[in-house]
Amino acid sequence: MDWLFAPLHYEFMQRAMIAGIAVAAVCAVIGVFIVQRGLAFLGDGLAHAAFGGIAIGLYLGASVENAVWIAIPFTAVVALGIGFVLRRTQLRGDVATGVFFSFSFALGVLFLGLRTAHDRQVDVESLLFGNMLAVTPGVLEVVVLVAVLSLIVTTVLWSRLAYAIFDPELAAISGVPVAVLEYLLLVETAVVVVVAVKTVGVVLVSSFVVIPAATARLVGQTLARTTALALVIGVVGVSVGLIASFHLNTPTTATIILLHSAGFACALAWSRLRR
Numbered sequence: 001m002d003w004l005f006a007p008l009h010y011e012f013m014q015r016a017m018i019a020g021i022a023v024a025a026v027c028a029v030i031g032v033f034i035v036q037r038g039l040a041f042l043g044d045g046l047a048h049a050a051f052g053g054i055a056i057g058l059y060l061g062a063s064v065e066n067a068v069w070i071a072i073p074f075t076a077v078v079a080l081g082i083g084f085v086l087r088r089t090q091l092r093g094d095v096a097t098g099v100f101f102s103f104s105f106a107l108g109v110l111f112l113g114l115r116t117a118h119d120r121q122v123d124v125e126s127l128l129f130g131n132m133l134a135v136t137p138g139v140l141e142v143v144v145l146v147a148v149l150s151l152i153v154t155t156v157l158w159s160r161l162a163y164a165i166f167d168p169e170l171a172a173i174s175g176v177p178v179a180v181l182e183y184l185l186l187v188e189t190a191v192v193v194v195v196a197v198k199t200v201g202v203v204l205v206s207s208f209v210v211i212p213a214a215t216a217r218l219v220g221q222t223l224a225r226t227t228a229l230a231l232v233i234g235v236v237g238v239s240v241g242l243i244a245s246f247h248l249n250t251p252t253t254a255t256i257i258l259l260h261s262a263g264f265a266c267a268l269a270w271s272r273l274r275r
Contacts, residue, residue: 007246015140016132016199016252020238022147023196024208028234029154030189031213032227033165038092040214042082042186043193043206045097048105049078050194051127051202055108058122059115065138071194078104079190083183130201132242132252139198146195150188161185162223200253208234211260218267233263 007013027043034042053074057067078100085096112122126134135143154161163171164181172178189209196205212234213226220226241256248255 004243007243012133012135013242013246015135015137017239017242019135019140019143019199020132020242020256021235022144023192023199024212024234024238025231026147026150026192027196027205027208028212028216028230029151029227030185030192031209032216032223032230033161033185034189034209035213035217037165037182037185039097040210041094041097041101041206042079042189043209045082045101045104046075046079046190046193047197047202047205048101048108049075049190050197052078052104052106052108052111053194054127054197055111059111064122064127065136065198068142068194068198071197072191075104075190075194076187079186080183083186087179087182126201127197128202129251130197130199130204130253132199135199143195143199146191150192153184153188157181157184166223204253204257207257207260211257211264212237215260215264215267218264218271233260237263 008017031043034040050071053071054064054067056074057070058064060070062070082096082100085091085099089096112124115122160171160176161181163174164176164178165185168178168182193205193209196208200208212230215233216226216229220229237260238256241259242252244250244259245252245255
């Protein structure tokens, strides 16, 4: 047991563990609604929108840490745009997300290319793939604060949000503001994704939203049970993956996602056998 938990004696591992658990928890809970709404591609699209927002911030002279504050409103606007196209046109969610995905990422590449050699250097690899072990105390505070606030908002709106997502037509007839709740979910996801990019990177953040929720949906029979399972899967995956990556000397985020994927494969096999 001492060997197993020895990595947590280091402060950088403690910060990584707290940040990882916070990101995994909030992404798993939001992911349940995102997967149910058929917007699994949304996390990936918003992550690339965050890349565009961060690139704009870097072009304006902000540091990577401060560029997040520019990326949040930019990504929120992109999320609202996706919601608008989804509700006002006949296009499906993956098409709407794909359009904004391409635009935002191309915009990010453009603004990074406009930076001069005199501008501060940017570790693009860390931005794309994340570095959970390099979480600073300042970033940790923002991650935990956003995760807690998002979980509180989701809990307060739980029943109405569930009603609006699972049966939007009947919810609208019952007087539930379906459009407002859907836009709120999109903006909340945007904020969470932007903050999560600081720890797990642009490319891999959507996996934290989709895989635990999809795994839980295979074995959960009710919304409450599915959400609880997604939360457990996300948190356990991060905890085990972080410690395993330390001992195996493997990339942290990739190890965590491979564990999540293994859990999905097991859930899929179990659900097939149950039939």
